[in-house]
Amino acid sequence: MTFSKLARKNMWRKPLRTVLLIICVAVAFLIYGLTASFVAGSQGSSAASEDVLGVTSVAGQSQPLPIAYLGRITSQPDVETVGYMTRLRGFVETENNVVSVSATDPARLMAVTGPQLGLTPVLIEALGGARDRLLVGRALANANGWIVGQRITVTSFQIAKQDGIRNWRFEIAGIFEGESTSTDTYFAIAHYDYVNASRALAQDTVSAFILRPRAGVSPSELAVQIDALFANSATPTRTQSEKQFLEAFMRQYADVGMIVNLVTGAAFVTLLMIIINTMIFAVRERRFEIGVLKTLGVSRRRIMMLVLAETLLVFIVGGGVGLALTKLATVLAGPAIGLTLTPMIIAKASAIIFILGIATGALPAFNAMRTPIVSAFRTR
Template sequence: MGYFRLARRNAWRKPLRTVLLMLCVAIAFLIHGLTASFEQGNMAAGSASDDVLGVASAAGRGQSLPMAHLSRLAAEPGIAAVSWMTRLRGYAVRESNIVAISAVDPATMVQVSGTELGLTPVLMAALATGRDRVLVGRTLAEVQGWRVGQRITVTVPATPNKEGSRDWRFEIAGIFEGASPASDTHFVIARYDYVNALRTRGTDRVEAFVLRPAPGIKAADLARQIDALFANSAAPTRTQSEKQFLQAFMRQYADVGLIIDLVVGAAFVTLLMIVINTQMLAVRERRFEIGVLKTLGFSQGRLLALVLGETLFIFLTGGLAGLALAKLATVMIGPGLGLVLPVQTLGVALVLILGLGLATGLIPAIRAMRIPVTAAFRTR
């Protein structure tokens, strides 16, 4: 009988206990998979760029910047392309149905972020057919049930238009997919000229400039260069990469990354305690059998490998089941909730499965290895 078969037979000596252990492991890795999916999708950890820079007001996100900054940015060496944007934050139909609109200059935005957003020439041509045309991200379109050609109304409480209404009306010209499944497509792209012409305040001002460094220029160096350029102006700036910008935005509400780490850490610590305690109990129950194996010539190393193999079998079965459930969740409900589980996250989870399996099995295995034969036979 081989090691793996013997370890598997030992694991299934008490099927109920083994199933419960596997269930604990599966739940822990389901939590890990879902939280990692949330971090990848909603915090844009996998899709946000370190090269695309956002130039916002140093006074905070609530303050805008004058369009006069554009000419100085365009003349600054080291910048390959620069665009601008402002945001409308509103809701569709009901207040809980939040919709984010980014009003941009289409021609320059394609140069800066067209690749990351998947803005094809066909989509940009459709956006140019009318000033009230918009592009909707695939995720948002699926959540809202929107389609190309549909007229939509977004109520923006903080930004009334010149018609005296807070309802902004658009027509969907196309749906953009993003460059990868991790790309953020939960927003609307509108035309800045349309929004700027209709809003009653903040005219000719932007929320941020978006730019791409020239080849060979480090983004961090360029960010410091831009902030120094406007340091003594009436509207100083704070320049960050897209990834830093999104992480700072999430931290306005809470340190989501820390919360995720604490939740996953608590799940794994609890799992370690449960599995170690259960495996210690299993070793105590098999003291006589361990004594027999030693009498038959099993070395301490072979006993160590036997117990570790049993624990690894439990972790692999339960862990892979939990990851499969997490992947299924991202496929079924992921588009609506922004859950993305990339291959690299699954690879990290597999390393965790092997590492935790070895860590939890090590103490019971060492205990089994050190049981004296005479003490083991006294248990019968």
């Protein structure tokens, strides 16, 4: 009887109890995997660049900036390329099907973030055929079943046309894939001129400027320079990296990171209490066997390691099942709701599995190690 085999035998001594523990662990890590994947997908933490800067109004992203700022930003020697965009948010067919359209200059966008979005000269050429054309991200296209050549109508929440109608009609000219699976492609790209010429209010303004520093230029230093340009203007700016920009956008609705930490923290604390209590009773049931092992010369340290190995096995199996279910969820529903299971999430989950496995087994293992042989034999 080897050490690992004895640990497995002890683990499956009561199959129903073990299965229930594994289910608890799997659910806890499924919650962690889904919430962490949502944060990674929604905030673009895995794909967002620190080198791409976004310039918005200091009053908030809902406050537009004059497009006349473009010339002053472009004239800065440390700026390599500059783009701009106006966000048109609305719905297609039903109000629950929310769609975000970035109205921009396609050529400028291609120069700034084209490779990251998976834009190609062929797609940009297809978009240039007519002003009412747009490019759709792969995730958005898959979620709605859209194809190239299809016409859609986006009913805007805020931007109305000059005739008062909020319906914006577009023809899908192409679908961009994104640089990797972690790239956010749940939005569409349209012509700024089309939206700007037709809207009733806030003409010649943009939601944000997007720029890339020249090689060797610190993005943080350039951000300070840009904000200093407009510090005394009617609409001062706030310049942030793409990652900071996305995180700030999410915080308009909720502090997603804090919510995730609270939810997963509560799940893991509950899990610790359940498994520690269960393992204490499991070790207590085996006091006589522990006494026999000590009588046969098994060291106290080896008995402690045996109990720790048992709890660690439960966490490895349960955590593996939870992460496998998370991966399945990201494959099936990830593109639609923005779930991205990154290697960093898997690495953190693996570390948590090891730490919790040791932490939950520490007290039962310590009790087993200290159990006197005479006291153990009195249980029979």
